[in-house]
Amino acid sequence: MSYTFARRTDGLRSSAIRDLLKLTEVDDMLSLAGGLPAPDSFPLLDLRRAADRLLGEHGPRAVQYSATDGVVELRGWLAGEYSAALGREIAVEGQIVVTHGSQQALDLLAKVLVDPGDVVVTESPAYLGAVQAIELFQPRFEVVPGDEHGMRVDVLADRLAAGLRPRFVYVVPNFHNPSGATMSLDRRRLLAELADRFEVLIVEDDPYGAIRFSDDPLPPVASFTERAVHLSTFSKIVAPGFRVGWMIGPPEVMGWVARAKQAADLHTSTFAQLVLTDLVATPGWLDEQRARIVPIYRDRCVALADALDAGLGERISFHRPNGGMFLWTEFAELDDTTRLLSLALDRGVAFVPGNAFTIDQEPDPHARFSYATVPAERMGDAVERLVGAVDRAVRATG
């Protein structure tokens, strides 16, 4: 058989991360590669109680078909949260669509907004899953560089002024995957201004915002403009295995998305939505959960960053993230971290090479380290193994 899909995806990146996950299932591998949340962050006992209550009290409704845009309990909770966060009223009807994880939000948005050849703006480096979801709809990616303060919105401004008209601009403003960067307040404001001035839609993906180590949160881009679709998920703050995310956006776009969602899978799991809503809508629950899990990530982040500083010093450079799950690094002596990876795997430590997060996938000196699942007390071992691999890689290229 011969199909265009096969032809047009021949060059499609397989997920370097998923392929790696297979390699990292060996004994005693210390994996700084995966994007999995910390298993000890999951509120299993609360979930167990909620599931039991739900299947007892709600009866058949908890496992029956439900509305395409989400169960009203969850949309009601989201409307309250986001009316406060965005500083304008978000309606329960018409502005919210619950999705099967926020990955599905990206798929649906690309499906309704992108025709072959349309321009989509991403950062570099970019979240791999977003690139994968969008590239099936054959856009032309326009890459805007990022730094430790997020996308270089000034660069975007120049390109828009020069005539660039993207279908949307995709950003991860908080604790970016992979860069760890948080977009500055000034850039958020400017991005929103550009959206309004050039009538461009912003897709603001915020899966990690709740895992914040210190400081106050910055306002979402969607609080400065209505030309934004804001995505988030329960995957990191509660648990990913239920696959419940959501998007908040302009009624027109949400109407198309709901139509595409109905055709794609009718609706997101009724049971999963109700179980998770049962937890987060309990007054105080989310604050307690945050207080319980943020230290897990913060301690691991500090342990990894300290170990890298101690073990590699000037041979590696990075900015310490203020939240999320990822630390983005650059090796001074290497120009291709995919070769470092195989040496690292031999020594029992895994990471993701930087080129997995670029559109062109050219070898580069960056690497992403996830500190989410390795205990703080093992970070020293992990970095010791890494140093051995770096030494060997430098000798091989020297």
Add this chain to the structure above:
Amino acid sequence: MSYTFARRTDGLRSSAIRDLLKLTEVDDMLSLAGGLPAPDSFPLLDLRRAADRLLGEHGPRAVQYSATDGVVELRGWLAGEYSAALGREIAVEGQIVVTHGSQQALDLLAKVLVDPGDVVVTESPAYLGAVQAIELFQPRFEVVPGDEHGMRVDVLADRLAAGLRPRFVYVVPNFHNPSGATMSLDRRRLLAELADRFEVLIVEDDPYGAIRFSDDPLPPVASFTERAVHLSTFSKIVAPGFRVGWMIGPPEVMGWVARAKQAADLHTSTFAQLVLTDLVATPGWLDEQRARIVPIYRDRCVALADALDAGLGERISFHRPNGGMFLWTEFAELDDTTRLLSLALDRGVAFVPGNAFTIDQEPDPHARFSYATVPAERMGDAVERLVGAVDRAVRATG
């Protein structure tokens, strides 16, 4: 904003069924419209026990990210079931993809197989959800008529012989939605032969097969050819609110589908897969569940058919289905059942007009009645209300 999606879906059918469901939420409406399974068929107590065990014993794994093609427990169970049902070995790896309901299977198949203008063969009448999923990818539908023995495969044979080369042929062989028809053994064999002879893929969608009132099951089309993708789901035999379905197919197609699934939503809910597998993989459980729920549907089907015979006699014609949830009818005196519908709604009974299940949506004399959720003892009332509406409709057109 102006996007091609909006333009190209301007004429897209909104789901007549979903729109109707809103109307049927009024007091004392007897709804023969919806496609919801019987709430009293859901094994709530077993689900409650399984959820409790799972969140206790499996721990974090039950709510963590998992493999794109499905958790290995479910794929293992499916491999065993389908190796037996199809009479050839179905491997745990490479031939199975677990989906977010079987609606998602249709979306993913259309995404990987259909380019704008490609031909897709459907029956008439056709399952609305399939048409909606596929039409977003802009195919040309080639409609082959059906009768009480399923798709007229002889008509398809003539068109293939004349040069038709569809991307795939979509059939619902058991207790078709909406027609209630079961494809005969001869037609199944011929369809498989045509698939092999003309190198055409069959998409065999079987959500209702387990709800069989009598007789032995007929072998799936996929048991006669490997050029078939077989879809099914837990939605009708256990509960739909978890959104767990699956597809079994040729490794090449399943590889593309898995890639598209990863981009679309990473994977289906880990927890939902494990809970449902916990039930169905328990020896004897599925037989007991079937024995418990089939009589619910059978009694309601008989009650509805008897009431229609008694109340309308020769004014309505239908074939009694041997399973599933739907009874497909033709009114002798009417040529547009959408007008009948509004009269019926006024009297407190709902159904779906036949043209909702056609590609062209021209008014027609058919109607689909679902007997799934109305108790047998209320069927007399429902039909009495319907007769009043028919009388009125006939007077209005006479």
